[in-house]
Amino acid sequence: MKHLYTFALIEAVARSGSMRKAAEDMNLTASALNRRIRRFEEEFGSDLFERIPGGVRLNPAGEMVLHHYRATLSDIARVQSQVADLSGERRGHVSIACSQALLPYFLPEQIARYRAEHPGVTFSVKVRDRARAEQELASYDSDLALVFEPVYLVDFEVLHLVPQRVHVVMRGGHPLAARPEVRLRECLDQPHVAPDARYGVRHLLDFAARRMRRQLDPVLETESFELIRHYVLHENAVGFQIPIGLRESADGSVAFRPVSERDVAPGSLILGQLRGRTLPVASARFAMQLAAALQDVAA
Missing domain, CATH: 3.40.190.10 (Periplasmic binding protein-like II)
Structure with missing residues (x-):
């Protein structure tokens, strides 16, 4: 979506910490990238980055803008999946941050089961430790987290919990x-x-x-x-x-x-999402399936 392209450039700079590296990643010249961001900052009325030795980083205003962009992408994905549901064919993408223990057996079985009914849905699974998984939710990099013994639980809405010895x-x-x-x-x-x-x-x-x-x-x-x-x-x-x-x-x-x-x-294996976020349909329905499967594990 063209109107979101500038936000994608801002995210690329934030991710790489360098205008030059972000320009390479986005197939632009560094001068073209810099002009685009400068133009946005002038229209927005605030700088987004501060210069540090070796590169740049988001200032507080930039962090707010990036959070808005990621929330907007999440809302668009949710609406797209709702529209797809109107046609009777569920589509969408589900991103999960999880502990390693879920990889050999539980998640492959659950993803394959979901895709057997909804082949238009794709998945990304990222192995994260318990602190990083919570960060992924807060940054909208993952829709769901399934982790053993989360650390903070500040913005973590618990969808299901199962004890594990x-x-x-x-x-x-x-x-x-x-x-x-x-x-x-x-x-x-x-x-x-x-x-x-x-x-x-x-x-x-x-x-x-x-x-x-x-x-x-x-x-x-x-x-x-x-x-x-x-x-x-x-x-x-x-x-x-x-x-x-x-x-x-x-x-x-x-x-x-x-x-x-x-x-x-025993510790707690917890399925959760970012508190207050409305998930896309595919992610919300997959979360329901996971919660039911975890209930069976507990039984």
């Missing part, structure tokens, strides 16, 4: 695999692999360990839960994950057991 992941033949549940101290006495501090699982583990006057001392710390799941096959170590991201292997090579709630309290 922390589980130990290990080789199928590991001695702890014979237990129905394990104690945290037993895990910490073993070589262990842990997610880094940005993730909700690690937050719960660190809190529980401090209560026991212990601390995690992982042989491997990573941002990848996939690495944790595979690493335990190569060393007789244990890792940690939530059950929505786990399934028993057909050959029994990997096992997982819950950590006792006497040691580690």
Whole structure:
């Protein structure tokens, strides 16, 4: 939409922090980009950027303008999806920021199920830690967030919540695999692999360990839960994950057991959106499907 093009240029500059880099990204000359933004600032009555060493950044007025642009794009997408619904063919795009645990099983199943009924809807899935996922909602970069143990919840409207116990992941033949549940101290006495501090699982583990006057001392710390799941096959170590991201292997090579709630309290897997935002139809309907599926997980 041509009338929004200048706003897109402003967003490109804000994203890159450089007029020159933004011009390259938008296939313009730097002088043409600069003239367009200067013209907008004159008509608007305020500068949008302040110069800093090495580039530019939005000033408070620029941040307000960019927020308005993103909200406008969201409103247009919502109206487009409503108009598409009038023709009986749902279209639209759904963007989701989520924890890694949702990637192997839950989200692929849910997206495929939704698209089987509404093939005109497309998706983007971005893996984000719990703090970044909330930022994505506030900046309109994502419609929905599905994260374990969100940090702030300031502008986060909770659509559904399901408890998840922390589980130990290990080789199928590991001695702890014979237990129905394990104690945290037993895990910490073993070589262990842990997610880094940005993730909700690690937050719960660190809190529980401090209560026991212990601390995690992982042989491997990573941002990848996939690495944790595979690493335990190569060393007789244990890792940690939530059950929505786990399934028993057909050959029994990997096992997982819950950590006792006497040691580690369950965390919350939360589906949410930006507070006060009216979602496009496709995103709102997909959120309803996710909430129902999470209810089944809890059951």
